[in-house]
Amino acid sequence: MYENLLNISEAAKLLGISASTLRRLEKTVEGYGLKVMYTPGGQRRYMLDEVQHLYSNQGFSGQTGFGNKSALLIRDLTIAFTDPQSQLSIEIEDQVSVTQQLIEEALSHSIPVIFSMTIYESSHQVSRLWSQKFPSLQILDRQSTWVHIHPKLADYPYDLINPTVYITDLYNSPVEDFLKGRQIDTLILAGATTSGSIRATAVEALQRGYKVVIPKEAVGDRNQTIQNITLLDLNARYADVVNADKVLKNMKPSLEST
Numbered sequence: 001m002y003e004n005l006l007n008i009s010e011a012a013k014l015l016g017i018s019a020s021t022l023r024r025l026e027k028t029v030e031g032y033g034l035k036v037m038y039t040p041g042g043q044r045r046y047m048l049d050e051v052q053h054l055y056s057n058q059g060f061s062g063q064t065g066f067g068n069k070s071a072l073l074i075r076d077l078t079i080a081f082t083d084p085q086s087q088l089s090i091e092i093e094d095q096v097s098v099t100q101q102l103i104e105e106a107l108s109h110s111i112p113v114i115f116s117m118t119i120y121e122s123s124h125q126v127s128r129l130w131s132q133k134f135p136s137l138q139i140l141d142r143q144s145t146w147v148h149i150h151p152k153l154a155d156y157p158y159d160l161i162n163p164t165v166y167i168t169d170l171y172n173s174p175v176e177d178f179l180k181g182r183q184i185d186t187l188i189l190a191g192a193t194t195s196g197s198i199r200a201t202a203v204e205a206l207q208r209g210y211k212v213v214i215p216k217e218a219v220g221d222r223n224q225t226i227q228n229i230t231l232l233d234l235n236a237r238y239a240d241v242v243n244a245d246k247v248l249k250n251m252k253p254s255l256e257s258t
Helices: 008-015 019-028 048-057 095-108 125-133 135-139 175-181 194-207 224-237 244-250
Strands: 036-038 044-047 070-075 113-118 160-164 186-192 211-215 240-242
Touching: 008 019, 008 044, 008 048, 008 224, 044 048, 048 224, 070 095, 070 194, 095 113, 095 186, 095 244, 113 175, 125 135, 160 175, 186 194, 194 211, 194 224, 211 224, 211 244, 224 240, 240 244
Parallel strands: 070 113, 070 186, 113 160, 186 211, 211 240
Antiparallel strands: 036 044
């Protein structure tokens, strides 16, 4: 019931104001635009869509749109991040099936498709350091079945498969050379986790001059609150977060290589 709602701290943080200021605005500013709901325990909740709208009115959430050549970049839709028995699993909804649609549409228009997966290498300094913060990563040994691509996605003819110890897909990897060699200017991101590698890749991609598009049904995180807040902030600052249907409609022949 509350998955698309924010508590007062989350809403205030996104709006750049204090919780006490948000409470005062509810009482003193007519037409401020945020409907307040209450849980059975009397806790305030705010509708995510309304916070998004207000955030946009503050000068955030502009749209960059699609460029001339897109690539689809999928991160970590592996067994480790999609099996409910895994300690790394995201909340699975439609991410896999929506990603299938994106892959098939991309392939039908010769749009490159990249699959990138996190691996753990005990001999690598970054792996060791990251796993100090996030010990569960140690299950992602390169030889482990945990790093296998989800069965529904495993048989597609990917243009590039990129095992990586890094949080972002563009750092110290063959991905950027691949994109530059094909004059890609737009990255469509799918996979996991929204607050981790998807966010990190979106930020770095923007810094490197790529338009970033995130079909929101194709990404996931470990709980809905983190997912909602991250998507809201990504859309405000770094990427176009849109419905998958809009992305599918933009993966059209006009984006094909000539």
